[in-house]
Amino acid sequence: MFKIFMLAVAAFALPTVQASASTQDKSNSQATEKTGQSGEVVVQGSNDRNAPPPPGINKVITGQSFAMVADRSARFAKCAKNLDAKMLGPLIDGDMNSAPQTYALDRIIRANSGCYSDLPFASAPPQLGECNPVAQQDIVTCRNLYDRGALLEEAMARYAPDATLSEADVNNPAIQQRLNMREAGRNARRIPSDRLLFQIGICMTRLRPDLVTRMVQAHGNPALQERLTLMVLDQARPCVGNAKKVTMEPIQLRYYLDDAFYRWVVAARDVGTLLES
Numbered sequence: 586m587f588k589i590f591m592l593a594v595a596a597f598a599l600p601t602v603q604a605s606a607s608t609q610d611k612s613n614s615q616a617t618e619k620t621g622q623s624g625e626v627v628v629q630g631s632n633d634r635n636a637p638p639p640p641g642i643n644k645v646i647t648g649q650s651f652a653m654v655a656d657r658s659a660r661f662a663k664c665a666k667n668l669d670a671k672m673l674g675p676l677i678d679g680d681m682n683s684a685p686q687t688y689a690l691d692r693i694i695r696a697n698s699g700c701y702s703d704l705p706f707a708s709a710p711p712q713l714g715e716c717n718p719v720a721q722q723d724i725v726t727c728r729n730l731y732d733r734g735a736l737l738e739e740a741m742a743r744y745a746p747d748a749t750l751s752e753a754d755v756n757n758p759a760i761q762q763r764l765n766m767r768e769a770g771r772n773a774r775r776i777p778s779d780r781l782l783f784q785i786g787i788c789m790t791r792l793r794p795d796l797v798t799r800m801v802q803a804h805g806n807p808a809l810q811e812r813l814t815l816m817v818l819d820q821a822r823p824c825v826g827n828a829k830k831v832t833m834e835p836i837q838l839r840y841y842l843d844d845a846f847y848r849w850v851v852a853a854r855d856v857g858t859l860l861e862s
Contacts, residue, residue, distance in 0.1 A: 639819040643832045650724040655731050655836045657702050659807075662735035664700035668693050670860040673740050676733060677847070678858045681783075682774035690714030690733060734840030741847065742804045745859040749802075750794035750846065754853040764852035786838075786845035788824035793817050797846050800839065814839045 638644060645651075675689035691714035694701050703719070705712065716727040741748060754760055764787075772780055790797045793816075800813035814835045822828060851859060 638815050641828075641830050642815055642819055643830070645832055645834050650721040651726060651834060652836070653721050654719050654726055654728055655735075658728065658731035658735040661694075661697070661700050661702070661732065662739040665693065665697035665736075665739075667696045670744065670858075672696070673736065673860055674858060677737055677740055677860065678851075680771050680774060681779075684711070687711040687714040690729060690736075693736065694732065730837065730840065734836075734843060737840070737843050737847065738801075738804050740860060741801060741843070744861050745850070746802075748846075748850045748859060749798045750790065750849055750853065752794060755791040755794050755849060757853075760849075760853050763855065764848060767852060768848060782841050783844065785824050786841035787848070789817050789821035790842060790845040790849055792821040792824065794849070796820065797842050801843060801846050810839060811835045814842065817842060 672689065672693055675685040676693065679686040679689065688711045691711040694704075694713040695710070698704055705717070714729060717729045717732070718725050719728045768787075772783060775783060796813055796817045800810050800817065803809040803813060818825075818831060818833065818838065822831075825831065847859065851857070
C-alpha cells in the first residue's frame, strides 16, 4: 500500500466541472483526473485566503465559487444539533460510497433541514447523501464531499478533541498493517481518482503527522487550517511525485487529510470508532 504512495503521480484532481457539463455521473464520482504538464500536479477546486501558498503551490483561480459551497457546509455542520454518534457512525466509519453511508448523510441533512441552505426541492432519499450537485457561478460541484468533510471535523472536535498522531504511530509496522487491512475493504467502492486522493492523504499524514494533527486541532480557525494544509502539501511532496508545481483547492485537500488522520488514529488506538455513544 505504501509503495503506491511514493510513486510519481501524473494526475491529482478533485471534483469540479463547468456548469454546462452534465452532472449525471456525479453520484458515483467524487473526483476527476486531469493530467498536468512537466510534472505538474493539478488539484481542481476552490478557496480564497490571504496567506500566500509556498513556492510552487497555487490555488485554483475559480476558488471563490467553491469556497461559497464549503462555507455553507461548514455552517450547516456547526448548526446541526439533531444528530449523535449513532447517526454519525455510518457516515464516518462506514464503507465509503456504500448505501448505509449515503443514507446516513441524507438522514442527517433532513433531520437538520432548518440548518441547510438551498435544500433541493422535492428531493427523495438518498439524494442529499449522493452527489447533491450545487451550481455556484459557472461551477458545479458535488456538495456531499463538503458536507461529509465538515461533519467529520465537527465530530472529531466533539468526540476526539485530544486525538493526536506521532511519528512513532505512523511508523509502527503493526499500526500500518492494521490500517492497510481495515481500509482495503472500506474503500473498495471509491472510484480510482478518489481512491488515489485518499491514498495521498494517508501518505501525507504519514510523512507529517505533526502538521496534520495541528491542522485538525485548529478546527474553527479556517485561515490557520489552510496555512497548515499548504505546509503539509509543501513538505509531503513525495506523495505527489515530488511535483515542483501544484495547483490545488485547500478545503477539499484538507478534508482528505481529515479523513486520513481519522483512519490513522483509529488504527493507532485499535478501536472501531472515535465516536462515543
